[in-house]
Amino acid sequence: MEQSPLLLFFRRMFRRKLVLIAFLVLCVIMLMALLAPWVAPYEPTAIKVIRRLKPPGELNWLGTDEFGRDILSRIIYGARASLGIGFAVVLVSMTFGTLFGLLAGYFRSLDGLVMRVVDALMALPDILLAIFLVAVLGASAFNVVLALSIVYTPRVIRVVRASTLVIRELPFVEAARALGVSTRRILSVHILLNVASPVLVQATFIFAYAVLAEAGLSFLGAGVPPELPTWGTMIASGQQYADQAFWVVLFPGLAIVLAALSLQVVGDGLRDMLDPKLRKAL
Amino acid sequence: MWLKLGRRLGSLIIVMFLVATMVFFLTRLAPGDPAALMLGDQATAEDIARLRQVYGLDKPILVQFLLWLKEIATGNLGQSIFLQRPVIQAIAERAEPTFFLALFSVSVAALVGIPAGIASAVWRGRLVDQIVSGLAMLAANIPSFWLGLIFIQLFAVRLGWFPVAGYGEPGAPFMERILHLALPATVLGIVNSALIVRFTRASMLDVLSDDYIRTARSKGLSEARVVLRHAFGNALVPIITVVGLTAALLVGGAIVTETVFGLPGIGNLVVSAVLRRDYPVIQGALIVVAGIYVLINLLIDIIYTFVDPRVRY
Amino acid sequence: MSMNTPSLLSIQDLEIRFRTEDGEIAPVRGVTLSVAPGETLALVGESGSGKSVTSLSVMGLLPRPAGRVSGGKILFRQRSGRTVDLAALPLSDLRGLRGAEIAMVFQEPMTSLNPVLTVGEQIAESVRLHMGLGHASALKRAEEMLDLVEIPHARRRVHEYPHQMSGGMRQRVMIALAMSCNPSLLIADEPTTALDVTIQAQILALIQRLQREIGMGVLFITHNLGVVAEIADRVTVMYAGQVVETGSVGEIFRTPRHPYTNALLNCLPARARRGEDGRRVVQSIPGSIGKIGDGCAFAPRCVHATDPCGVGTVLLETEMDRSVRCLRWREIPA
Numbered sequence: 001m002e003q004s005p006l007l008l009f010f011r012r013m014f015r016r017k018l019v020l021i022a023f024l025v026l027c028v029i030m031l032m033a034l035l036a037p038w039v040a041p042y043e044p045t046a047i048k049v050i051r052r053l054k055p056p057g058e059l060n061w062l063g064t065d066e067f068g069r070d071i072l073s074r075i076i077y078g079a080r081a082s083l084g085i086g087f088a089v090v091l092v093s094m095t096f097g098t099l100f101g102l103l104a105g106y107f108r109s110l111d112g113l114v115m116r117v118v119d120a121l122m123a124l125p126d127i128l129l130a131i132f133l134v135a136v137l138g139a140s141a142f143n144v145v146l147a148l149s150i151v152y153t154p155r156v157i158r159v160v161r162a163s164t165l166v167i168r169e170l171p172f173v174e175a176a177r178a179l180g181v182s183t184r185r186i187l188s189v190h191i192l193l194n195v196a197s198p199v200l201v202q203a204t205f206i207f208a209y210a211v212l213a214e215a216g217l218s219f220l221g222a223g224v225p226p227e228l229p230t231w232g233t234m235i236a237s238g239q240q241y242a243d244q245a246f247w248v249v250l251f252p253g254l255a256i257v258l259a260a261l262s263l264q265v266v267g268d269g270l271r272d273m274l275d276p277k278l279r280k281a282l
Numbered sequence: 283m284w285l286k287l288g289r290r291l292g293s294l295i296i297v298m299f300l301v302a303t304m305v306f307f308l309t310r311l312a313p314g315d316p317a318a319l320m321l322g323d324q325a326t327a328e329d330i331a332r333l334r335q336v337y338g339l340d341k342p343i344l345v346q347f348l349l350w351l352k353e354i355a356t357g358n359l360g361q362s363i364f365l366q367r368p369v370i371q372a373i374a375e376r377a378e379p380t381f382f383l384a385l386f387s388v389s390v391a392a393l394v395g396i397p398a399g400i401a402s403a404v405w406r407g408r409l410v411d412q413i414v415s416g417l418a419m420l421a422a423n424i425p426s427f428w429l430g431l432i433f434i435q436l437f438a439v440r441l442g443w444f445p446v447a448g449y450g451e452p453g454a455p456f457m458e459r460i461l462h463l464a465l466p467a468t469v470l471g472i473v474n475s476a477l478i479v480r481f482t483r484a485s486m487l488d489v490l491s492d493d494y495i496r497t498a499r500s501k502g503l504s505e506a507r508v509v510l511r512h513a514f515g516n517a518l519v520p521i522i523t524v525v526g527l528t529a530a531l532l533v534g535g536a537i538v539t540e541t542v543f544g545l546p547g548i549g550n551l552v553v554s555a556v557l558r559r560d561y562p563v564i565q566g567a568l569i570v571v572a573g574i575y576v577l578i579n580l581l582i583d584i585i586y587t588f589v590d591p592r593v594r595y
Numbered sequence: 596m597s598m599n600t601p602s603l604l605s606i607q608d609l610e611i612r613f614r615t616e617d618g619e620i621a622p623v624r625g626v627t628l629s630v631a632p633g634e635t636l637a638l639v640g641e642s643g644s645g646k647s648v649t650s651l652s653v654m655g656l657l658p659r660p661a662g663r664v665s666g667g668k669i670l671f672r673q674r675s676g677r678t679v680d681l682a683a684l685p686l687s688d689l690r691g692l693r694g695a696e697i698a699m700v701f702q703e704p705m706t707s708l709n710p711v712l713t714v715g716e717q718i719a720e721s722v723r724l725h726m727g728l729g730h731a732s733a734l735k736r737a738e739e740m741l742d743l744v745e746i747p748h749a750r751r752r753v754h755e756y757p758h759q760m761s762g763g764m765r766q767r768v769m770i771a772l773a774m775s776c777n778p779s780l781l782i783a784d785e786p787t788t789a790l791d792v793t794i795q796a797q798i799l800a801l802i803q804r805l806q807r808e809i810g811m812g813v814l815f816i817t818h819n820l821g822v823v824a825e826i827a828d829r830v831t832v833m834y835a836g837q838v839v840e841t842g843s844v845g846e847i848f849r850t851p852r853h854p855y856t857n858a859l860l861n862c863l864p865a866r867a868r869r870g871e872d873g874r875r876v877v878q879s880i881p882g883s884i885g886k887i888g889d890g891c892a893f894a895p896r897c898v899h900a901t902d903p904c905g906v907g908t909v910l911l912e913t914e915m916d917r918s919v920r921c922l923r924w925r926e927i928p929a
Binding site: 492493494496497498499500501502503504512515516589590591592 | 654656690691692693694695698699701703706707708709710711712720721724725756758769772
């Protein structure tokens with residue numbers, strides 16, 4: 001029986017049930033974020049003072065916050081910002097990380113400079129660098145994306161550079177070079193295709209980190225403006241009511257854990273599938 | 283070996299130079315005139331101009347940069363705009379809680395993570411491994427501030443076992459400090475143990491398939507001795523690396539946890555400086571944190587030489 | 596010889612199974628061999644014939660949980676005179692024998708020693724465990740052992756790490772380690788394969804000398820018939836997980852009865868020069884291990900194979916001191 005490569009890919013990917021579950025959870029979260037206006041039971045900003053800080057119940061499945069807003073609805077809308085920012089960070093850091101990683105790995109003369117800059121950026125803890133950048137750039141959703149991209153690009157550079165260093169010595173690249181294939185084509189076709197899988201794995205991890213980091217920044221008041229519901233801002237504004245209404249803090253946090261965990265599990269599944277050596281070790 | 287350490291030291295200095303450069307020029311990108319910021323809303327244009335001269339802000343930016351580098355090299359990190367004291371002093375005042383928090387957190391993380399990672403590797407694929415790996419995965423994806431809030435609710439507010447926040451009165455006995463640090467250190471320990479578990483497991487798995495492990499078994503040694511003396515002894519280098527880096531990153535990376543628990547540490551200092559745009563403090567803290575990271579890295583390299591005889595010779 | 600001397604090690608109809616991704620395989624099925632005290636038995640076969648797996652099973656060192664002994668016996672006569680089945684012995688009892696009464700030298704001297712412990716510590720560890728010596732006297736014993744295996748400056752080198760030594764030196768250390776508790780059985784799994792030819796000869800001479808002095812039995816695993824001729828008293832030939840022939844070294848070399856043995860001998864340079872048909876016999880791929888099929892495993896490669904060779908089970912026939920697993924051995928000229 002002939003099997004399409006895509007089908008084979010999914011079959012191998014989901015051999016572990018946990019990976020399948022995580023993937024489905026992720027799909028559900030993303031769908032809810034996309035379809036928020038149709039899925040959410042209430043407007044996320046609808047204030048109802050009489051129903052403030054109500055515990056989870058029939059009317060509000062996950063309770064209400066200090067303004068009587070429905071927490072479930074806010075989590076669903078919050079997914080848009082939280083995951084949107086995370087996804088944007090992934091796109092930006094993948095693009096620049098791959099570019100610089102390829103250049104550093106292929107052209108030895110650039111390697112020293114690029115890697116020292118990477119070292120310098122990685123000498124600072126993620127959240128410290130992020131908060132510094134946001135402080136300098138000004139707090140907005142765009143600048144949070146920019147700051148977190150600067151934080152996570154070095155990780156991609158390291159991964160891509162390491163793979164490039166290995167791949168550039170492989171016979172097929174040498175053969176291409178000997179046949180007179182241009183450097184640009186070697187980089188963009190031969191090497192890029194082969195670093196794609198480690199980059200893809202890294203992407204899922206960075207997605208998870210970015211969701212966590214965005215929440216942390218928003219919590220510190222150095223992220224997106226508090227009017228925009230993200231999971232981080234929900235916890236930040238809810239924390240002073242945690243004594244009387246724990247659900248205000250509990251559920252947005254669970255949303256973060258669920259999203260980040262699913263991403264991580266899918267990334268792990270991807271890596272185990274793509275890296276035969278690791279797969280054996282499991 | 284000395285040559286290697288020397289080369290290492292050289293690249294560390296370059297890294298520190300790059301950090302300083304980055305911090306300086308990025309800060310200059312920030313909106314607002316530092317002098318105007320220092321004097322507040324009431325300042326006249328004349329006042330601002332005078333202050334610019336005093337701080338050398340009227341000089342070309344490259345000259346400013348070189349002057350600043352010179353100051354840093356001599357250990358002067360400048361003057362805080364809001365705190366009315368040298369940045370280095372402000373940081374020193376906040377160092378204690380951060381130091382002990384990092385120390386206790388990394389101890390918790392290592393004491394939990396290393397044995398769990400070893401068990402996970404020894405019983406690979408069994409129930410223990412699945413539970414440990416699953417928990418590690420979970421721990422890595424919990425936001426520390428959220429876990430902190432939950433812990434405060436549970437163990438401080440509801441059960442009353444620990445103080446809710448803060449670091450105690452000035453001059454409080456050390457036991458009280460420990461009580462204040464217990465919850466935040468546990469939170470950070472749990473969150474950071476995940477990486478240590480993963481590294482320990484991977485490193486042990488690697489080593490356990492080596493030939494000398496079979497030799498050790500062929501000598502009739504107990505499995506405990508094979509695992510703890512022969513395998514662990516060889517798996518130590520990556521484990522030390524990850525524990526050391528965790529400690530290094532906790533020095534400036536515990537910002538969120540310090541804020542949640544109201545600990546007056548360096549992270550807390552940075553957050554308030556960011557909210558008040560106190561750039562000298564932010565710059566100074568970044569330099570210090572990066573410096574500590576770089577020094578711990580060097581320390582890790584030195585520790586290697588004690589652990590692995592192949593590096594020593 | 597094995598008939599009149601009571602055996603030190605007697606493996607009877609051993610079967611070993613491995614679980615793999617593609618189901619279970621049996622790399623060893625029906626191995627029977629014996630080693631008498633003071634005797635050297637060479638276990639010969641090409642890579643993948645199951646000879647190393649057999650030797651590991653004696654030590655209980657099959658990779659777990661994938662591999663296990665699924666049939667047969669591994670009888671070992673302890674120093675106390677009691678005979679135990681190593682395949683059925685609890686692991687804790689087996690540990691008491693490992694290193695003490697049965698010791699092993701492995702193929703790879705470069706990787707078989709622990710890089711973070713000094714060679715002295717590694718020898719002393721075994722001595723302390725099995726001989727109950729204290730730290731200082733165990734280290735003293737380690738030094739004596741290094742001296743015994745002809746390592747110069749033993750007093751100094753006992754404190755060195757493996758990476759400070761050459762491959763040949765490390766293999767001497769491995770031998771010193773194995774001999775440190777005076778074992779009655781030494782298993783040497785291709786101990787010279789990874790070494791230079793000149794070093795090989797020295798190590799072989801060392802093992803022979805120590806065997807004479809201590810009087811232990813040696814199970815010597817090799818694929819090199821030149822080594823066999825030099826060191827062995829008797830030879831057991833394995834092919835595709837089975838014993839195909841056993842006999843004294845003289846008989847095997849003079850009158851091989853199994854076509855596979857014959858083919859192996861024809862690959863020796865001295866013999867190959869004699870006949871035109873030198874290398875012709877070993878053709879096609881080696882017998883696939885583990886797939887339990889019908890007939891003689893060697894039949895597909897055998898120049899003498901006839902139809903009956905492809906069906907049924909071929910038994911190991913024993914006559915006097917010789918065994919052979921071939922339907923036609925009486926008809927085929929050696």
